Amino acid sequence: MHFGNSQWKQRPREEQAETEGTEECEKVAHLLGIEAADLIKGLLKPRIKVQFLSLIFFINTNKF
Numbered sequence: 001m002h003f004g005n006s007q008w009k010q011r012p013r014e015e016q017a018e019t020e021g022t023e024e025c026e027k028v029a030h031l032l033g034i035e036a037a038d039l040i041k042g043l044l045k046p047r048i049k050v051q052f053l054s055l056i057f058f059i060n061t062n063k064f
Contacts, residue, residue, distance in 0.1 A: 003028055
């Protein structure tokens with residue numbers, strides 16, 4: 001899936017990425033029929049379920 005020209009930046013002194021603007025993500029979220037905040041959270045903090053535990057991984061700008 002193509003997210004247009006969405007820009008991501010890395011937080012200082014951290015490994016987690018964040019969005020520079022939400023306009024492109026809002027357009028994609030509208031097309032998918034979901035909230036923009038949920039889409040951004042799902043991209044930046046994916047969850048992996050392992051048996052009974054739910055693990056959250058933080059994504060940095062190198063992964064995009």
